[in-house]
Amino acid sequence: MKLIAFIDSGIGGIPYMQHALRHIPGxxxxxxxxxxxxxxxxxxxxLLIxxxxxLVEYIENHYRPDIYVLACNTASVVALEHLRSRFAKPFIGTVPAIKPAALISANRRVGIMATSQTLQDPYLKDLIREYAGDLRLQKIAATELIEGIEHDFFRIDVNGHLKAIAQAFSDDKIDTVVLGCTHFIHLEELLQSHWxxxxxxxxxxxxxxRQIVRVINGLSLDSFPRLQSIMPEPDCSALADRSRFYITSAERLNYYKDIAGHFCSHFQDVINVR
Known part of the structure; x- marks a missing residue:
């Protein structure tokens, strides 16, 4: 069994871990x-680097996973190359899906929701220049929305935030939106309902x-044109058997234990990273 470590500042990357668990056996x-x-x-x-x-040094010393996934757009655009040069293990980054958006946008008008750090980073500018030079892009930084998702997941009221964002994108006739922060995936259904x-x-x-599969097997991505789920939904116990959840602060401990259970992961420990 390969061990994959997913890293984020909070709960945003959980859907990425779940997706991998549902599609990759072993x-x-x-x-x-x-x-x-x-x-x-x-x-x-x-400071983030x-x-x-x-954090990676701590994980290496205590758990030694086979692959790291930076399940955070900001961490990936800022620190991915540094971590690859610093550690021998494979690192997979989560970057805004500019290329897929460019491929499916019919009217060439694309929005991107992300942190201000991601929106300002040269990495994103390079992605846009390479894959989306003909697109009309509208960028929205939504830090307050991210904090709401993180700290009040079970009771969050985001309708005010989403209404303003939806209106801004509608006014500009956007037909495709890039979720450039992993936290926003938790609002996927709400976003669709607004639009x-x-x-x-x-x-x-x-x-x-697909990238995890490629790293594990050394196979071309062309070998996996479509991913098929390996387990029916929901199968929470099967997911929990293969998933462990850690936090780096004891603050709101019970809240994060509830989060882990909600997403079919076994809460393991609070780790002290210095």
Whole structure:
């Protein structure tokens, strides 16, 4: 069994872990929510790189996973290349799905929701230049929305935030929206209800799962044109048997235990990263 470590500042990357578990046999997962350093999106790049290096060193010393997934767009655009140069293990990054959005947008008008750090990073600008030079892009930073998802998941009222975002994209006749922060996937159904199905949402879950398969098997991505679920939904006990959940701060411990259970993961420990 291969062990895959997923890293995010909070709960945003959980859907990426779940997607991998449902589509890849023979893996176990660990989810590290760096709650002591949440949110990554407001951290200075140098400080974020230092923190992620410390976190990966801790994980390496205690758990030694086979593959790391940075299940956070901000962490990926800021620190992915540094971590690849610093550690011998494979690192897979989660970057905004600009290329898929460019492929499916009919009117060439695309929106992107992300942290301000991701929207300002040169990595995103390079993605846009390479894959979306002909697109009209509208960018929206939604830090307050991310914090609401993280800290009040079970009772969050985001209608005010979503109404404003939906109106901005509708006014600009956007037909495709890139979910450029993993937290937004938790609002997928709500977002679709606001847009009444008129806007397509794009994220990187399938791309990340395909990349994990490629790294494990050394096979071409062309060998996996479509991913098929290996288990019916819901099969919470089967997921929990293969998934462990960690946080880096004891603050709101019971809340995060409930989060882990809600997403079919076994809460394991609070780790002390220094």
């Amino acid at each position: 893996i176990n997962t660990q989810y590290f929510a760096d709650t002591a350093f949440f949110p990554y999106g407001v951290r200075k790049p140098g 230092q923190r992620l290096e410390q 009444k199905g008129n806007i397509r949402l794009v994220d990187s879950r399938e791309g990340i799962t």
